[in-house]
Amino acid sequence: MGKDVADLIVGVLGGTGDQGRGLAYRLAAAGNPVIIGSRSAERAQAAAAELGRGVRGMANADAARESDVVIVAVPWEGHRDLLASLAGPLAGKVVIDCVNPLGFDKRGCYPLPVLAGSAAEQAAEVLPDSQVVGAFHHVSAVVLLDPEVTTVDLDVMVLGEDREATDLVQALAGRIPGIRGVYAGRLRNCGQVEALTANFVSINRRYKAHAGLRVTDI
Amino acid sequence: MGKDVADLIVGVLGGTGDQGRGLAYRLAAAGNPVIIGSRSAERAQAAAAELGRGVRGMANADAARESDVVIVAVPWEGHRDLLASLAGPLAGKVVIDCVNPLGFDKRGCYPLPVLAGSAAEQAAEVLPDSQVVGAFHHVSAVVLLDPEVTTVDLDVMVLGEDREATDLVQALAGRIPGIRGVYAGRLRNCGQVEALTANFVSINRRYKAHAGLRVTDI
Numbered sequence: 001m002g003k004d005v006a007d008l009i010v011g012v013l014g015g016t017g018d019q020g021r022g023l024a025y026r027l028a029a030a031g032n033p034v035i036i037g038s039r040s041a042e043r044a045q046a047a048a049a050e051l052g053r054g055v056r057g058m059a060n061a062d063a064a065r066e067s068d069v070v071i072v073a074v075p076w077e078g079h080r081d082l083l084a085s086l087a088g089p090l091a092g093k094v095v096i097d098c099v100n101p102l103g104f105d106k107r108g109c110y111p112l113p114v115l116a117g118s119a120a121e122q123a124a125e126v127l128p129d130s131q132v133v134g135a136f137h138h139v140s141a142v143v144l145l146d147p148e149v150t151t152v153d154l155d156v157m158v159l160g161e162d163r164e165a166t167d168l169v170q171a172l173a174g175r176i177p178g179i180r181g182v183y184a185g186r187l188r189n190c191g192q193v194e195a196l197t198a199n200f201v202s203i204n205r206r207y208k209a210h211a212g213l214r215v216t217d218i
Numbered sequence: 219m220g221k222d223v224a225d226l227i228v229g230v231l232g233g234t235g236d237q238g239r240g241l242a243y244r245l246a247a248a249g250n251p252v253i254i255g256s257r258s259a260e261r262a263q264a265a266a267a268e269l270g271r272g273v274r275g276m277a278n279a280d281a282a283r284e285s286d287v288v289i290v291a292v293p294w295e296g297h298r299d300l301l302a303s304l305a306g307p308l309a310g311k312v313v314i315d316c317v318n319p320l321g322f323d324k325r326g327c328y329p330l331p332v333l334a335g336s337a338a339e340q341a342a343e344v345l346p347d348s349q350v351v352g353a354f355h356h357v358s359a360v361v362l363l364d365p366e367v368t369t370v371d372l373d374v375m376v377l378g379e380d381r382e383a384t385d386l387v388q389a390l391a392g393r394i395p396g397i398r399g400v401y402a403g404r405l406r407n408c409g410q411v412e413a414l415t416a417n418f419v420s421i422n423r424r425y426k427a428h429a430g431l432r433v434t435d436i
Binding site: 107109111153159182184185186188189192193196198199202203207210211212214215218 | 429
């Protein structure tokens with residue numbers, strides 16, 4: 001890739017949602033050029049204008065094309081179709097999937113069954129020419145978007161098959177003050193990391209918190 | 219149950235394995251009466267004698283019968299059959315399942331598919347008259363058995379359907395210095411907590427560590 005991680009243009013597909021806006025906000029605050037992608041260029045531009053810090057907004061395909069590295073923060077429904085449609089512009093790039101396939105019912109939150117094993121593995125299936133990395137699953141959008149939170153108390157688990165790609169995503173995560181990127185295994189071990197978000201929902205409900213995790217002894 | 223958590227007799231089925239011995243050692247050190255169970259009463263007694271601190275050893279069925287609360291630390295193979303055979307002596311008791319259904323191959327560790335969703339849910343299926351709680355999945359046997367480690371840097375995720383039972387297991391976990399029991403959801407969210415152990419295996423390999431987790435913001 002050649003560029004320093006600080007200079008990478010980061011695209012955020014589904015960047016008008018809470019998780020996407022939160023990551024866009026923090027990475028732009030860290031100094032990276034950021035592009036929000038959305039189905040609607042107008043909505044992307046509106047969200048970008050609200051975030052400020054030079055964030056730009058485009059349709060998803062343009063955001064994918066213009067970015068060096070792309071975060072996928074889209075709803076689980078439509079995840080496969082959207083990524084399959086962007087396989088061209090995403091080819092040769094590191095694609096960071098942070099999608100959590102979750103359901104909600106009156107008993108709370110639970111992981112949805114995923115045929116591919118995980119959202120990240122589904123992304124890898126439809127993006128054979130990209131390096132798919134799983135990361136940023138447990139970030140709290142509320143915390144990321146709160147301008148009074150200057151340090152985010154969180155380790156981001158980073159999963160993937162390619163060392164160069166996971167190293168890059170760890171470095172990108174580490175640009176957000178307080179966040180540490182931790183290598184946590186291959187993509188086949190991403191399903192439980194995504195699903196663990198359901199446990200954080202349970203924890204948040206019980207303890208009235210915005211819980212995250214830290215890995216000890218490293 | 220009536221008894222104070224400090225007075226509970228804790229049985230550890232499969233207590234001759236590393237995880238079981240580690241938990242037996244720490245809970246006995248905390249002052250609880252502990253009984254190690256094993257298929258062979260002789261092997262249980264030998265392991266108990268090695269641990270000292272008043273730990274006793276018995277055949278699994280006797281350990282189940284004599285204990286107030288029972289930790290299941292048996293190998294995943296045989297988990298269902300052993301527990302089904304102990305449904306009588308375990309009736310009316312809190313049963314703590316800490317089994318991780320994992321496979322290993324040359325690419326590392328990965329979660330095995332579990333028909334019931336998780337080991338804990340499988341336990342609940344065959345123990346309809348017990349209160350099954352999932353906990354202690356991420357404890358490092360190496361750390362637990364190291365007498366030089368006086369404080370264990372770990373949150374134990376505690377999952378279950380019954381508030382009284384999960385409160386009790388949180389309190390029991392909290393008797394080990396450094397460990398905090400954290401409620402982390404219903405049993406249907408236990409599969410990913412068990413599977414997450416595969417990620418800790420990956421982390422341990424990459425960072426040469428005995429990693430655990432802490433939940434932030436609570």
